[in-house]
Structures are given as structure tokens and as C-alpha cells.
Amino acid sequence: MEVTVIGTGYVGLVVGSCLAGAGNRVTCADVDREIVRKLNSGDVPIYEPGIEPLISENLAAGRLRFTTDPVEGIRTAEAIFVAVGTPPGEDGDADLDFVRAAAGMIGEHLRPHAVVVMKSTVPVGTSEIVRAEIARRTEAPFHMCSNPEFLKEGDAVGDFMYPDRVVCGVDTDYARSRMEELYGPFIRSANPLIFMDIASAELTKYAANAMLAARISLMNQFAELCERTGADIEHVRRGIGTDPRIGPAFLYAGTGYGGSCLPKDVQAIIRSAAEYDVDLTVLGAVNDANDRQKTVLVRKIRQRFGDDLSGLRFALWGLAFKPRTDDMRAAPSRVIVEALQERGASVVAHDPVAMDHAREFYLGDQIEYGADEYETLNGADALIVATEWLQYRRPDWTAVADRLARPIVFDGRNVFDPEHMASLGFEHYSIGRSPVGPQAAA
Ligand SMILES: NC(=O)c1ccc[n+]([C@@H]2O[C@H](COP(=O)([O-])OP(=O)(O)OC[C@H]3O[C@@H](n4cnc5c(N)ncnc54)[C@H](O)[C@@H]3O)[C@@H](O)[C@H]2O)c1
Structure with missing residues (x-):
């Protein structure tokens, strides 16, 4: 099938490359020139395990292309996936500006009987808004589908390839049959393709x-x-x-x-x-x-060191909001850094994949970055674990104790066993468990 995906972020890239992997001819369009430039030069702008080979194989096979100009893709597409961002607006409501812009563009150029598939997470009623935006611009008949995405960053390719379920809100048999065709290759096991009305799919x-x-x-x-x-x-x-x-x-x-x-x-x-x-x-x-909860570790740190943290230095392991992604949107690490710095402390951080994002978009040179996790510890007053990356779970505790100025660990993901930590001579503060160690017990 000819498919166009509008928006090539975490969702659009996964959807586009997986659909191409199933033999469809996919055009991925994004307004961000830098993203498209990178993708066309073989550089994947996000960290997502398994996505790179999928993209390069499908680019090489001629089934996948990236462009800043969606028009040609929209003109030929039998299915157009909208995967643009829906960030929070000022009052916390979903900002639909990108969705509306995409709808306008689709309305100008879509071919008759195209199925417009809403992948972006949107409030109930948005697909109807999109339908109206498109219908204002074209006489051509088209179909709407709400197909919310349930992938998890870090396992996104597997989630798309082997979904627990695929939810499709449709109101025509034609849209239903096109979605069955597209998803057929991915639901060959017992997992269901669940059809429902559009509003129910949006709310699901x-x-x-x-x-x-x-x-x-x-x-x-x-x-x-x-x-x-x-x-x-x-x-x-x-x-x-x-x-x-x-x-x-x-x-x-x-x-x-x-x-x-x-x-x-x-x-x-x-x-x-x-x-x-x-x-x-x-x-x-x-x-x-x-x-x-995002400040729980800061409260524990203040209980341990007092409200004034000036002159203290903290090693922070983990910046991404969870392991296996570089995504730092709304990450607790950002709240922790900000609160520590407000109270006069300095932070030196490490993350296996999110440090470039942190430097470029979120923390800049407001903090220091360690070349590896052990480098962050040199002279630090305590170690904070904010993301449970696998490589942080069994550290060389002798090296940790040698480098830290004091053997104190704030374990925000309960990755270390308190008894083991006490036996090693660490003070250990975790979540929902009693603290251990000399000062903690005092
Ligand atoms: N990230 C996730 O884990 C996830 C999971 C399920 C659902 N979702 C939903 O999917 C949607 C996309 O999320 P994301 O994380 O991929 O966002 P993202 O910010 O990573 O990507 C969105 C992309 O859309 C592009 N874009 C914006 N307007 C455009 C336009 N008019 N034409 C072409 N491109 C345009 C942006 O440049 C950006 O690259 C959101 O609604 C989100 O809530 C995300």
C-alpha cells in the first residue's frame, strides 16, 4: 500500500519504518529540516533500540523515504498517518496546532478514498475536527480512522511489530478493510485488531x-x-x-x-x-x-544534609525519564537537578544515551557530564540514581566508595538491596523502604 506518515518523531519513525518493513511504500514527512537531513544521511535523530537497521534496510530497498515536502506523498497515499506532536497547552489541554496544520495540508492534496489515520494522541472529538478541516478543502471522498499508538519508548519497534492489540476507530467498512490490510502482517498471532467507533478509540x-x-x-x-x-x-x-x-x-x-x-x-x-x-x-x-513524587529524593537529601546544600556536589546517574530511551520530556531528573541547584549544590551527571539531548535541549552546561558513570563520582558527596539503566544495577562498589567523598546513595528506583548496601558500609536511601547505614539509622 502507498502510505504517508506526517511527523517523524518517536511514533512516526517507528510506524513508518515498520510499515515499510511489511512491504508498503512509505513516505515520512516532517517540517523539521534538520531531522529530515539527518534521516536522509543515515543518521537517526532519536535513540530507539532496533530502529536504525529497520530504517537503513527499508531506505536501501526503496520502500522508505524522508522528505520535508509531504505534498507528493499525500497525493499518492492510500493511507495517511498523522503522527505529529500534541504537546500540553498552557492550561494542560492538548495543543492541536500541529494536528490542524497537518489536516490543512492533507485537505489540499489528498487523493479520493484515502484513509486519514490519527496516530497522535488527541482528545475525543479531534478526528471530527480533522475531518471538517479536510472536508473544507476538498470535494474528494475520504475516510477517518482513529488508531492510537500504544508503543513504549525503548521497546517501540517490538511493540509495533508484535502488538498486544491494535485499536481502530472507524465508521466505514472501507476504512476497516484498509486497516486490516495494513495491520494483517503484525497481528498474525492471536492478538486482536479491535474495531470500535472513533470516539471510543480516542478515549481508549x-x-x-x-x-x-x-x-x-x-x-x-x-x-x-x-x-x-x-x-x-x-x-x-x-x-x-x-x-x-x-x-x-x-x-x-x-x-x-x-x-x-x-x-x-x-x-x-x-x-x-x-x-x-x-x-x-x-x-x-x-x-x-x-x-x-518528582521531588521525593530532594526531600530525602534535605533531611540528610539540611536545607542549604551550598558547596555540595551530587553525582546523578540517569537523565532519561526511563531506561532505553534518550527522551527527557518531563523527566524527574530535570526536577531533581533544578531543586539541587536552587539550594546551591552542583551536579555531575551521566546517562548512556541522553547526554546529548540534555546538553542540546534541557540542561546545557548548567551541569557537568561524566564520560562514564564512575567519573561522575569523583569527590561527590552522594550518588543519586534517577534512571534504572541496566549498567547501573551492579556497579563496582569498591570503585564507587573510593571515588565518592562520602559513601551515600539516594536510590530513586530501588535498584540496590538495602541490606547489601549496609553490609558494604553505605548509607542508602530508597523509596518506600527503611534507610540503612550509620547516619540513616541514627
Ligand atoms: N512518544 C511516545 O512514546 C508516544 C507513544 C504513543 C503515542 N504518542 C503520541 O504520538 C504523537 C507523536 O509523539 P512523538 O513522541 O512521536 O512526538 P515528537 O515530538 O517526537 O514528533 C513529532 C514530529 O512531528 C513533526 N511535525 C509537527 N508538525 C508537523 C507538520 N505539520 N507536518 C509534518 N511534521 C510535523 C515535528 O517536527 C516532530 O518531528 C503525540 O500525540 C504523542 O502523544 C507518543
Whole structure:
């Protein structure tokens, strides 16, 4: 099938290259010239495991191309995927400017009977807005589909290739059959292609992210209760995660959820519901709890060192909002850095893949960066772990103790065992578990 994907960020790149991998001829268009230049010169602008070979193989096979000019792609496309960003607006609602711009462009150039597929996460009713924007510009018949994306950064290629489910909101049989054709190669196992109306598909995406965010915030609040009562959140997690009604995923206490989806989608659905006079009180609390959780380590650091942190130096392991991605949108690491610096401390950080992003977009030279994780430790007053990258999980503790000025670890992802840390002579502060070590016990 001839496919055009508008927007080549984390979602558009994965969708475009996977669809090309299944034999479709795919044009990926983006307004960002630098992104397109990089992609055409074989340089992938994001870190996503498995995406590079997929892109290069499909470029070489002539099934995939990147352009800043979507017109030709739109003119020939049988399916046009809209995968542009929907960042939070000033009030937390989804900013639909990029979606509207894409709709306008599609309306000017689409071929008759094209299926316009909304991949971007958008509030209920947006596909109808897009339909109206397109219809204002063309007489050609076309079809709308809401096909929200559930991929996880870090596993995005696998998630697209082997989806748990594919949700499609359609209102014509034609759109349904085109989506079956496109997704057929990816749902050859028992996993379902779930068809529904367009509004339900739009809402499904928000409901999924709201549910995941709620689990995390609830566990983070239980973690606080564990700390006060002497219980251990890791025992509680295992105790409930084995219940098949609950399941083990998204039950990890930590420094709060971040990234490009959960924070903005929770806020957007709260705003969107309010427009329909529905007060999503539970989600308001989920959001507030998460904002507070992002400073949990800073509260522990202040308890340990006092409010004035001037002259102290902290080693920070992990900048990305989670492992296996370079995405730092709404990452807890940014809140931690800001709060420490406000109180006079300096930070030296390491991340296996996010340091270039941090330098270019978020933290610049406001912090120092270590060539490797051990270099950050030299003379630091404590180590903070903000992202649970695999390479941080079993460090050489002798080297860590030798380099740190004091053997103190703030473990924001519960990656280290408290008893083991105590036996090594470290002070160890984690989430939802009792602190260990000489000063912590005092
Ligand atoms: N990142 C994720 O993990 C994820 C997962 C599921 C759903 N989503 C949703 O998918 C959408 C895209 O997310 P993302 O993370 O890929 O965003 P992104 O910011 O990484 O990429 C969006 C791209 O769209 C481009 N763009 C904007 N306007 C354009 C236009 N008019 N024409 C062509 N290109 C245009 C931008 O230049 C950018 O490269 C969002 O709605 C997001 O909520 C994201």
C-alpha cells in the first residue's frame, strides 16, 4: 500500500519504518529540516533500540523515504498517518496546532478514498475536527480512522511489530478493510485488531495512560506510607502483583512518572473531561501525587544534609525519564537537578544515551557530564540514581566508595538491596523502604 506518515518523531519513525518493513511504500514527512537531513544521511535523530537497521534496510530497498515536502506523498497515499506532536497547552489541554496544520495540508492534496489515520494522541472529538478541516478543502471522498499508538519508548519497534492489540476507530467498512490490510502482517498471532467507533478509540488511549499513571501514583503514595510504618514497598509490590486481577506491571515505586505521554495525557484528559462537565477527581490526585513524587529524593537529601546544600556536589546517574530511551520530556531528573541547584549544590551527571539531548535541549552546561558513570563520582558527596539503566544495577562498589567523598546513595528506583548496601558500609536511601547505614539509622 502507498502510505504517508506526517511527523517523524518517536511514533512516526517507528510506524513508518515498520510499515515499510511489511512491504508498503512509505513516505515520512516532517517540517523539521534538520531531522529530515539527518534521516536522509543515515543518521537517526532519536535513540530507539532496533530502529536504525529497520530504517537503513527499508531506505536501501526503496520502500522508505524522508522528505520535508509531504505534498507528493499525500497525493499518492492510500493511507495517511498523522503522527505529529500534541504537546500540553498552557492550561494542560492538548495543543492541536500541529494536528490542524497537518489536516490543512492533507485537505489540499489528498487523493479520493484515502484513509486519514490519527496516530497522535488527541482528545475525543479531534478526528471530527480533522475531518471538517479536510472536508473544507476538498470535494474528494475520504475516510477517518482513529488508531492510537500504544508503543513504549525503548521497546517501540517490538511493540509495533508484535502488538498486544491494535485499536481502530472507524465508521466505514472501507476504512476497516484498509486497516486490516495494513495491520494483517503484525497481528498474525492471536492478538486482536479491535474495531470500535472513533470516539471510543480516542478515549481508549487516554484511559490506558490514565490507568497506568494511577497505578504508579498509588504505589508511590503507598511507598510513603511504608516508610512511615516500617513496611517495605517491594514486599507489598510482590504481594499484590501476583494477584491476576492486579498483575505485576507499573507497580514500581520511584521518583514519579515522566516522558512525553503520561504527564501530558493525564492533564489533557482532565481538561477535556471538564469541558463535558465531568470532574476526573481521581486523576487530579494522580497528577498532584506525581508532581510531589518528582521531588521525593530532594526531600530525602534535605533531611540528610539540611536545607542549604551550598558547596555540595551530587553525582546523578540517569537523565532519561526511563531506561532505553534518550527522551527527557518531563523527566524527574530535570526536577531533581533544578531543586539541587536552587539550594546551591552542583551536579555531575551521566546517562548512556541522553547526554546529548540534555546538553542540546534541557540542561546545557548548567551541569557537568561524566564520560562514564564512575567519573561522575569523583569527590561527590552522594550518588543519586534517577534512571534504572541496566549498567547501573551492579556497579563496582569498591570503585564507587573510593571515588565518592562520602559513601551515600539516594536510590530513586530501588535498584540496590538495602541490606547489601549496609553490609558494604553505605548509607542508602530508597523509596518506600527503611534507610540503612550509620547516619540513616541514627
Ligand atoms: N512518544 C511516545 O512514546 C508516544 C507513544 C504513543 C503515542 N504518542 C503520541 O504520538 C504523537 C507523536 O509523539 P512523538 O513522541 O512521536 O512526538 P515528537 O515530538 O517526537 O514528533 C513529532 C514530529 O512531528 C513533526 N511535525 C509537527 N508538525 C508537523 C507538520 N505539520 N507536518 C509534518 N511534521 C510535523 C515535528 O517536527 C516532530 O518531528 C503525540 O500525540 C504523542 O502523544 C507518543
